[in-house]
Amino acid sequence: MEKTTLFDKIWDAHVVKSVPAGPDVFFIDKHFIHEVTSPVAFLNLEKRGIGVKNPSRTVATPDHNVPTVDQDKTIKDKLSRMQVERLRENCAKYGIELHDLGSAHHGIVHVIGPELGITQPGMTIVCGDSHTSTHGAFGAIAFGIGTSEVEMVLATQCIMQSKPKKMRISIDGVAGPGVTSKDLILYVIAQISAAGATGYFVEYAGSAIQSLSMEARMTVCNMSIEMGARGGLIAPDETTFDYLKGKQYAPKEEEWDKAVAYWKTLKTDDGAVFDKEYHYDAADIEPMITYGTNPGMGIKVKGNIPTADGMEGSNKTSYLKSLDYMGFKPGEAIKGKKVDYVFVGSCTNGRIEDIRSVASFVKGHKKADNITAWIVPGSREVEKMAHEEGLVKILEEAGFELRQPGCSACLAMNDDKIPSGKYAVSTSNRNFEGRQGPGARTMLASPLTVAAVAVRGEICDPREVFEN
Amino acid sequence: MAYDKFTVLTSTAVPLPTDNVDTDQIIPARFLKATEREGFGDNLFRDWRYDVEGNPKKDFVLNDPTYSGKILVSGRNFGSGSSREHAVWALYDYGFRCVVSSFFADIFKNNCLNIGVLPVTVSPEFADKLLDTITADPGTEIKVDIPNQKITLLATGESESFDINEYKKQNMQNGFDDIDYLLNMSDEIDAFAVDK
Numbered sequence: 001m002e003k004t005t006l007f008d009k010i011w012d013a014h015v016v017k018s019v020p021a022g023p024d025v026f027f028i029d030k031h032f033i034h035e036v037t038s039p040v041a042f043l044n045l046e047k048r049g050i051g052v053k054n055p056s057r058t059v060a061t062p063d064h065n066v067p068t069v070d071q072d073k074t075i076k077d078k079l080s081r082m083q084v085e086r087l088r089e090n091c092a093k094y095g096i097e098l099h100d101l102g103s104a105h106h107g108i109v110h111v112i113g114p115e116l117g118i119t120q121p122g123m124t125i126v127c128g129d130s131h132t133s134t135h136g137a138f139g140a141i142a143f144g145i146g147t148s149e150v151e152m153v154l155a156t157q158c159i160m161q162s163k164p165k166k167m168r169i170s171i172d173g174v175a176g177p178g179v180t181s182k183d184l185i186l187y188v189i190a191q192i193s194a195a196g197a198t199g200y201f202v203e204y205a206g207s208a209i210q211s212l213s214m215e216a217r218m219t220v221c222n223m224s225i226e227m228g229a230r231g232g233l234i235a236p237d238e239t240t241f242d243y244l245k246g247k248q249y250a251p252k253e254e255e256w257d258k259a260v261a262y263w264k265t266l267k268t269d270d271g272a273v274f275d276k277e278y279h280y281d282a283a284d285i286e287p288m289i290t291y292g293t294n295p296g297m298g299i300k301v302k303g304n305i306p307t308a309d310g311m312e313g314s315n316k317t318s319y320l321k322s323l324d325y326m327g328f329k330p331g332e333a334i335k336g337k338k339v340d341y342v343f344v345g346s347c348t349n350g351r352i353e354d355i356r357s358v359a360s361f362v363k364g365h366k367k368a369d370n371i372t373a374w375i376v377p378g379s380r381e382v383e384k385m386a387h388e389e390g391l392v393k394i395l396e397e398a399g400f401e402l403r404q405p406g407c408s409a410c411l412a413m414n415d416d417k418i419p420s421g422k423y424a425v426s427t428s429n430r431n432f433e434g435r436q437g438p439g440a441r442t443m444l445a446s447p448l449t450v451a452a453v454a455v456r457g458e459i460c461d462p463r464e465v466f467e468n
Numbered sequence: 469m470a471y472d473k474f475t476v477l478t479s480t481a482v483p484l485p486t487d488n489v490d491t492d493q494i495i496p497a498r499f500l501k502a503t504e505r506e507g508f509g510d511n512l513f514r515d516w517r518y519d520v521e522g523n524p525k526k527d528f529v530l531n532d533p534t535y536s537g538k539i540l541v542s543g544r545n546f547g548s549g550s551s552r553e554h555a556v557w558a559l560y561d562y563g564f565r566c567v568v569s570s571f572f573a574d575i576f577k578n579n580c581l582n583i584g585v586l587p588v589t590v591s592p593e594f595a596d597k598l599l600d601t602i603t604a605d606p607g608t609e610i611k612v613d614i615p616n617q618k619i620t621l622l623a624t625g626e627s628e629s630f631d632i633n634e635y636k637k638q639n640m641q642n643g644f645d646d647i648d649y650l651l652n653m654s655d656e657i658d659a660f661a662v663d664k
Contacts, residue, residue, distance in 0.1 A: 022635025079501035146553030
């Protein structure tokens with residue numbers, strides 16, 4: 001029997017038909033939608049005179065555009081309000097489950113799906129958002145799509161998709177103290193580059209990956225898109241099953257036993273071949289931070305910004321332009337750089353373990369005077385747990401401002417913008433020019449590094465700031 | 469028809485010799501607050517085109533009237549980052565039907581093919597050649613031929629072949645999108661979904 005990968009098994013089981021010399025007609029188990037990439041899709045459905053094929057396979061939440069304060073009041077921004085209202089109207093019209101602002105499970109779409117147990121191994125999942133790859137942490141094929149494809153899935157529950165090539169990234173060994181899954185993935189992207197996995201779907205493997213919690217795995221899969229990959233997944237195991245057991249939409253009783261028996265078959269066969277493989281040792285990985293304007297421009301916090309030696313042509317011009325935007329010089333140390341804002345949140349690191357991490361490290365400390373610190377929980381559920389565990393009190397005493405769930409300053413569609421020229425160290429996923437506001441200078445890092453920066457007021461290695 | 473048919477396009481081109489143009493630059497997040505598709509061309513490359521007061525930045529190519537056309541030629545890794553299809557709407561709405569680069573990001577490339585903007589991948593050398601030629605002579609005409617999968621610098625006849633998925637090729641020439649294809653096989657999809 002042919003040896004196949006986890007990716008092959010799930011992909012092949014979802015192909016309705018292959019177009020000769022063309023894409024596959026690919027069936028989608030679950031479709032997540034939000035308020036920014038769905039309005040035009042629904043509008044076009046109406047223009048075609050057709051409805052939503054499978055409302056029961058569709059789940060919605062407003063996250064990108066929503067304010068993170070006063071969520072119980074009418075949204076002030078007219079355009080944001082219209083988008084959220086449009087989502088409500090469309091969900092009501094077609095009978096789509098909506099986790100609206102103020103509801104118990106409202107939050108960032110890639111946070112609530114797993115929380116509710118909607119995301120499960122072996123599924124195919126899409127959403128009009130590139131960080132849909134997050135759900136791959138459960139051993140699902142999950143990827144981002146554009147609005148036309150949102151329309152396609154709503155109309156037919158299928159998408160036309162060419163099967164990507166397969167890449168495996170293995171990280172073995174044990175990461176040192178103070179090194180989180182965010183550092184693992186930032187390190188890998190720095191090695192492979194922001195376009196290095198374009199055309200590939202990634203499987204993450206190796207003992208360092210297997211030892212991660214589900215939330216830590218979600219951080220890794222979330223950032224797959226930042227190296228250009230279509231998506232990334234991790235084979236399900238006991239950690240996955242333990243997380244899912246008892247979740248609202250997880251199978252129960254006999255259905256649970258049947259599901260787990262199937263999920264246990266979801267792994268890459270020994271000897272299966274990938275189109276490309278990379279191997280890393282976790283011991284080589286240290287706290288990371290980005291210094292440039294794409295997520296691949298990352299270095300160890302203790303390191304220096306690379307010089308432009310050996311670069312040529314448009315590569316060199318782009319590099320220098322990037323540093324110029326950030327106000328940095330080639331070759332200089334990143335430690336000690338003054339920071340203005342820290343942001344803990346986003347679908348990358350806005351979960352309860354991230355907030356616990358920040359709280360346990362800033363406990364007893366106060367944030368530096370020059371820092372404005374925002375914590376935006378990824379969901380109402382995360383917010384609730386943070387209160388129940390006393391984390392909010394610790395964070396507020398340290399001078400952090402806790403806001404309500406939403407994508408917030410990750411992409412600054414709402415008012416949570418970093419002012420022009422200011423430096424923000426952020427647990428989010430992109431540091432493009434103007435990402436967090438026109439002229440904003442974003443540096444990506446782990447929650448631990450962000451906590452350290454908040455306390456010191458400047459770029460620093462968390463291992464040097466916190467005793468444990 | 470989902471968009472205007474595209475078989476052969478002959479046009480002048482706009483050169484943007486920058487690498488890693490991500491979709492946040494093509495259309496900043498604050499412009500995604502739309503409930504309709506119209507009007508995105510005005511905000512194409514917004515923060516590169518205009519300063520914070522809304523004044524055109526002199527050194528950005530879209531503000532230089534000597535360069536115009538339906539083709540945009542850019543550096544490598546064009547369209548990286550967010551899946552926002554709005555980036556392609558902005559390009560289409562502005563008037564571009566074709567983007568030429570030595571490397572496209574995946575989701576962006578897919579979005580282009582769904583909207584009717586043709587992404588043409590050429591060798592880095594040919595991309596540089598196009599950029600240099602157009603920059604030096606804004607009147608340079610380029611011919612993009614979908615049936616023959618060829619892009620040609622008309623003045624010299626230099627050309628390269630480009631790849632396009634056969635299925636997408638047919639769609640582009642007819643102005644079709646995937647939904648029409650899928651709606652026609654609804655029964656097959658229902659049969660497939662029975663045990664899912």
